[in-house]
Amino acid sequence: MNNLWIWIVVLIIILGGGYWWYTSSQATLPVVNQGASSPVGGTATNEDEFAALVSYTNDGYTPATVNIKKGETVRFVNNSDRDTWPASARHPDHVVYDGTSRTEHCPNTDGTAFDACRGLTPGESWEFTFDKVGEWAYHDHLIAQYFGKVIVTE
Amino acid sequence: MSLERAALVALRIGLAFALLYPPVNALIDPSTWIGYFPAFTRGFVSDVTLLHLFGAAEVVIAIWILSGWRIFWPSTVAAAMLIAIVVFNTSSFQVVFRDVSIAAMAIALALSDRKTVSAFFRLNDVYAGR
Numbered sequence: 001m002n003n004l005w006i007w008i009v010v011l012i013i014i015l016g017g018g019y020w021w022y023t024s025s026q027a028t029l030p031v032v033n034q035g036a037s038s039p040v041g042g043t044a045t046n047e048d049e050f051a052a053l054v055s056y057t058n059d060g061y062t063p064a065t066v067n068i069k070k071g072e073t074v075r076f077v078n079n080s081d082r083d084t085w086p087a088s089a090r091h092p093d094h095v096v097y098d099g100t101s102r103t104e105h106c107p108n109t110d111g112t113a114f115d116a117c118r119g120l121t122p123g124e125s126w127e128f129t130f131d132k133v134g135e136w137a138y139h140d141h142l143i144a145q146y147f148g149k150v151i152v153t154e
Numbered sequence: 155m156s157l158e159r160a161a162l163v164a165l166r167i168g169l170a171f172a173l174l175y176p177p178v179n180a181l182i183d184p185s186t187w188i189g190y191f192p193a194f195t196r197g198f199v200s201d202v203t204l205l206h207l208f209g210a211a212e213v214v215i216a217i218w219i220l221s222g223w224r225i226f227w228p229s230t231v232a233a234a235m236l237i238a239i240v241v242f243n244t245s246s247f248q249v250v251f252r253d254v255s256i257a258a259m260a261i262a263l264a265l266s267d268r269k270t271v272s273a274f275f276r277l278n279d280v281y282a283g284r
Binding site: 004012015016019058082085090091092139140141142143144145146147 | 185186187188189190191192193196197201237240241242243244245246248249275
């Protein structure tokens with residue numbers, strides 16, 4: 001019996017570690033310098049308004065990582081068939097970007113929090129201008145397994 | 155009450171609390187909790203229905219754990235649920251890492267049910283022809 005439990009624990013660790021490695025590698029591989037990127041799915045209309053475009057599909061955010069300069073804007077477009085709520089790490093309080101929790105900064109009327117503060121319906125987009133240098137992880141508040149990163153440099 | 159029994163009661167209360175808080179808080183702030191459900195579970199029923207169905211299951215398991223009756227079964231289910239939450243939310247590991255510890259509590263409780271554990275594994279031996 002002892003051996004059985006040891007093997008169960010080992011199996012869980014292997015499966016969990018493998019899944020973790022797989023999702024981590026998926027999130028960090030596609031590093032893309034977007035510049036004035038092309039709209040994905042035809043939802044966005046004015047390319048000059050944002051420096052990078054992130055498309056949310058049924059499989060998560062694409063590209064998972066974007067690089068921009070301080071003061072530039074990222075547009076998040078919902079190209080999936082469900083709602084999405086892009087927001088700063090960490091789920092569920094979204095406190096990392098501006099130091100305030102979701103309950104403190106939503107509805108984010110002054111636009112300083114990296115948080116949509118609501119679900120974006122399919123086809124809808126939301127933009128955020130990054131005024132802080134750093135690597136800002138974000139996630140879908142409605143399905144937290146989907147996440148990405150915005151790298152902001154001077 | 156022996157120290158061993160007191161320890162098991164403490165484990166049961168701790169595990170039950172971890173199972174009861176989410177469904178209760180989800181009544182006030184559902185968006186906080188729905189995000190932990192993986193994509194493959196979504197779309198069959200509304201998010202709110204899914205959340206509260208899972209919450210009802212958590213309440214049932216918590217009450218069963220508090221009762222102490224055949225503790226192997228609810229504890230095993232709780233451990234499986236907690237491990238699943240961790241596996242499907244590795245991006246939120248800074249938050250869900252505690253679930254690993256709580257799952258270990260659940261496994262400890264399950265193993266404390268010596269009668270069921272020994273019966274369960276004897277049954278497996280019979281099926282395996284040993």
